[in-house]
Amino acid sequence: MNKAEEISSKQKQIAVSEFFEKNKHFLGFDSLQRSIITAVKESVDNSLDACEEARILPNIRVELNKEKGDRIEFITQDNGPGIPRNAIEDVFGKFLLGSRFHAIRQTRGQQGIGITGVVMYSQLTTGSKTRVISKIKGESSAVFVELGLDTRKNKALKTGERRDVWLDEDTGEEIKQGLRIRTIMKGKYQKGKQSVHQYLRMTSIVNPHASISLIVRDKDGNLIDQGNWPRTTERLPRVVSEIKPHPHGIHLGTLQRMLRESNERKMTSFLRHNFSGVSMRAAREILIKAKVDEGREPKRIKADDAQEMLNAFQRVKLLSPPMDCLSPIDDLLIKKGLSKAIDSRFASTVTRNPSVSQGNPFQIEVGLVFGGDLSADGPIEVLRFANRVPLMYQQGGCLLTKALESVDWKRYGLDHPGGRGVPKGPAALLIHLASTNVQFTSEAKEAVAENEEVHEEIRKALLEVGRGLKNHLKKSSQRKKAKEKFELVNIILPEIAKKSSEILGRPEPNLAPVITQIMNAVFCEEILGWDKERKIATCSIKIYNYTARARAYTILAKWPENENTIMVDNHRGGRKEAKGIWAWRLDTLNPGTCTVVEFGVSGLTKGDWVDTDIFFRGNGEIIGATKIDESLLDEIRKSEALILAEEEIEKESSNLEPLIDRAEENIHRDLSETVMKSKEGQLSLSEWEVE
């Protein structure tokens, strides 16, 4: 090697490690505590993504063993599809491997530089190689290989490669598929809000289909921390489809590149084939506004014209991009995930409809848990997620937090001193932003950047769970009052009568008129249960008339009606009033009497249905039930009808696809108007019952 070559290779070597060194705060390797979290994060995210793509329910194991000094043995293992032998070098050895960079769909996203960072970091801090075992289903043996990084060539160095049967360390059984990574790195294991434990706990909440476990040992092999988060659903996140970019979210550089790489011969077809949301009419309109002839060849469009087109994109009415590129967690699963991780009394979750900001589809999900073991002093726990990835740092600077802080929580029953900052109380709040393009404040990707539309969507979702909480608190205080009254008339009062009669040597008085006088109300009490044998969720509603007059009511109950559930054991009959609302007309309820409405719901699992609402129609209040608002009930019926109509139109529109642009466009316009209308009319139950 001559001098020049030597210098240049040295420079390169310096360049790669220097790149790492200089950017380690972006890459998440800036402190010993954070490095270990980042390493776990890269590895677990990869496992989850791989399993999701291969449609496998993931089992992920993380093991950290402290060694002397700051050294930690790092092991992760999954049951994913494994990595083909010849791809291992690329996956572990190349910075910025960009397979995800061009596809537009929701992914966990490349945080930092991926698993390569782990290999690099280990090598730089301890000189350790990364041992990888990869087994692909159906292959007779697994690949065992040790990887280092050639910092000169920016690629992996394989050593000791062999093929062998891979046996489970604990059971001795052969492992059919999966990936295991082991290395030694410098790091510091810590507990608390920013820890591996917290990261995995949060990950398990938003990945209810994954089973995750953690084992941490000190240098003498003693267990010092562990976690086990089994899956709560067998349902994998839905397959997300890739979509074309939407003109509203495109930058000049991207547009120019697309033009350059295009094979279309006409501008109209270029626009229609490379973007989502552009109809023939819209394409023409854009080109007219941009003063670009529709017959021109895309490859020959210059920067000035591209800029004109970019401006035109904003002035032309475009269809929204399709939403099947998003994978929300689903509110029932969030509820399950939260309940698994946090012991609480009440959970309320909301999955908003997808929405668009600057051509990027996004969707907000929010979950709130309250009461139980949660600590009542101090701020509530905020769990932030972007595309199912926990955000653990920079809470204060994050859009999700700011949206949370903008809500007046005092109105919803949380302590919110001065109406500023994070509210206080025994609650935890989850906010999940799913988007094809999550904008962060910095490369560290820990805080979501400002965006008005996203902010507003989060606010709306928060208000909805807030109303749920307020309703819950009101209900539990009513329930408490009712319980006290029952105890009073059923237990204490008879004792007072007995004792006073004994002391005075008099006969006991008749308490019936006294009880009526004390209660002077109709009470309603509902109990939700679970029939283990028959796998049926049960609901029993008791109505007591403790007034001096006979009463007549119709009782309405909310139940989880969907395509999987059926109402059973409903011996009283009654009728459906709206989706999820059933009504029973009761016979006259005489003073001092009680009646029961019972039914069951099949198609649920235990814990799915823990909270309901009872309404009534009739004169006189019922403590424990809410008088139904007929006008809002009408609105629900209307919005239901709209959704049905929308589905009909959707079906038709898919049949009409091959037809001419104009027809397609008209239907789309109708559809989008329908969608708009249904959005306005889409008042959920929890929204109107409170008001």
Add this chain to the structure above:
Amino acid sequence: MTLRETKSKKEVIEALHGVAAEMHDKMLKGKPPAMTLPVRTKKNIQFDKKLQVYKYGKNKSTRDATALSSARVLLRSLHITEFIEEMINSGKSSTLREMYYISEGWGNGKFGTQNESNNLAEDLEIVTKCIREDFKLRPEEDGARIIGNVTFEEKNRKGEWMRINCRDDVGDSGYGVPYNVESEKLRLVDQDIDFVMAVETGGMFDRLVENGFDEEARCAIIHLKGQPARSTRRIMKRMSDEWKKPILVFADCDPWSFRIFASIAYGAIKTAHISEYLATNEAIYLGITADDILAYDLPSDDLTKSDLGALESELSDPRFATGWWKEQINLMQEIGKKAEQQSLAKYGLDFVTDTYLPEKLAALGLNY
């Protein structure tokens, strides 16, 4: 008011039955059982000009069984009634704390805290116009200690009258005042003193005892132990009434000590139903006064926010409505300072007995 007439067993039981009867009668009429009693808050305390003490006003509250918590209290009162009746019939007595533990066996009538049982015992005193001695209930609180040339006769456990001289028959800690100082238990037999000195803190009590102040100044020294117990106030009242000796109160100079004096002289909110038996209207506040802080240049602390609040509310308190008290309170607000009794030690251990007290007593015409 000197000697309270002791109620007979029958009278006490009848009075308690009245409480049960009120409840039973209500239920017979189809109404929730109830108990009527005066409102026991500062708002319903009036200064009785004739008796010169604090008494409850006319506001009555009805505790009825329309809420669970009140219903529980009613049930508890019935259990207490039954319990007291048993004690009266079997000649036993119990402490309030014992009653609290005994209530464990009362099922739904058991007490949540001892405070509840103490308050309810007081409620029953008020409603029945009996006192807790009639109910055979004893407090936990310690009675005062007394040293000086006074002689009492106390009925001991064997039922014999025991003669005790509080100078010759006691040690340094003095004579311990029993919880019941009514005439069936304690007689004031003899004395050779000029006045009674009630001292707030234990440290000052011990200082006066060590310096032989009781003999030198011909007085009985009583240790109040902070806010004085009922029996302490009652025995002072009896010494004042039966022996016609002045009661002088020697306390810290702070708003809370002023309240101690007020409860001795005019009665306390909690015991306003028996103020005429407990309050010694003739009691005199000797010191430490705000004047003293300045006159003797005593080491002092700044008044806290709550001190200032207490002073402010004392200005509207009928018990401090004299010109002298207003002057003292205003002065204290002005200088913003408070001082402890023991700050007198600044000038040596004997200063209090050699200089301070002689000077203060001389001002009252009590020379020695």
